[in-house]
Amino acid sequence: MGQVTAAKPKSKNKTHKPVTFSRVVDLSHTLHPDFPAWFIPGVEKTFGTKTFSPPAIVEVERIMKYEEVKINLNKVSYWEHVGTHMDAPSHFSEGSTVDQIPAADLVLPLAVIDIKAKSTSDPLALLTLEDINAWESKHGPIPKRACLAMNSGWAKHVNTPKFKSLNGKGEHRQPAFHIDAIEFIKKERDVVSIAVDTFSFDNLHSPENDVHYAWLGDERWGIENVNNLDDVPAVGATVVVGQPKIKDGSGGPNRVMALV
Numbered sequence: 001m002g003q004v005t006a007a008k009p010k011s012k013n014k015t016h017k018p019v020t021f022s023r024v025v026d027l028s029h030t031l032h033p034d035f036p037a038w039f040i041p042g043v044e045k046t047f048g049t050k051t052f053s054p055p056a057i058v059e060v061e062r063i064m065k066y067e068e069v070k071i072n073l074n075k076v077s078y079w080e081h082v083g084t085h086m087d088a089p090s091h092f093s094e095g096s097t098v099d100q101i102p103a104a105d106l107v108l109p110l111a112v113i114d115i116k117a118k119s120t121s122d123p124l125a126l127l128t129l130e131d132i133n134a135w136e137s138k139h140g141p142i143p144k145r146a147c148l149a150m151n152s153g154w155a156k157h158v159n160t161p162k163f164k165s166l167n168g169k170g171e172h173r174q175p176a177f178h179i180d181a182i183e184f185i186k187k188e189r190d191v192v193s194i195a196v197d198t199f200s201f202d203n204l205h206s207p208e209n210d211v212h213y214a215w216l217g218d219e220r221w222g223i224e225n226v227n228n229l230d231d232v233p234a235v236g237a238t239v240v241v242g243q244p245k246i247k248d249g250s251g252g253p254n255r256v257m258a259l260v
């Protein structure tokens with residue numbers, strides 16, 4: 001290879017507190033060919049000087065069939081950023097790829113901020129610094145090195161047009177993080193991961209992907225399209241992110257579980 005790569009930071013999660021739990025909540029959606037994404041397969045998108053034509057969300061080719069050879073084996077192809085999935089730092093920076101994220105960082109205290117009171121009437125609602133202040137006055141500071149999730153109630157719309165809430169110009173509308181909240185949890189709370197129940201950390205309030213660049217560019221990561229946040233407490237659960245360890249991956253579908 002002959003290529004020098006910068007040393008990647010090791011996990012700062014030196015010790016985990018003992019975890020006890022009585023149930024496991026599945027925070028992943030089932031991924032399927034019609035799962036909503038920020039692109040439409042076959043419809044070209046332009047980024048800077050590059051135009052690309054997005055392929056199918058997920059394709060399953062049956063290589064071996066049980067009914068024929070008593071073995072089932074599929075070849076599956078999908079975009080990294082579809083379904084419930086991780087955005088690794090490298091998605092919007094030259095930071096870590098999925099395989100470089102320390103395993104100890106994939107098990108974190110989970111904090112959930114519910115913004116349904118405003119997102120129900122506003123598809124462009126943002127999780128703001130004020131929401132964090134209000135949450136902390138009730139639950140105490142966000143735990144150190146946590147995963148902070150936004151519960152906008154969007155998960156239940158996943159197979160309906162409401163999930164994209166297209167406006168007259170065909171632009172997506174969905175709740176997201178405010179950049180001021182992101183700067184605060186980065187600098188003041190050392191949050192490791194963010195999570196949203198929509199398909200992006202950004203929305204039309206930050207069309208240049210400010211949150212993606214600020215968060216992933218700071219060697220942090222996140223999860224989009226999480227499910228079932230109504231079934232976990234605001235604080236006290238532990239999240240476990242089962243992330244496939246694919247070399248040089250910028251993210252990818254995963255199984256996310258909350259231990260409650």
Ligand SMILES: [Zn+2]
Binds near residue numbers: 081082085087224251
């Ligand atoms: Zn993504």
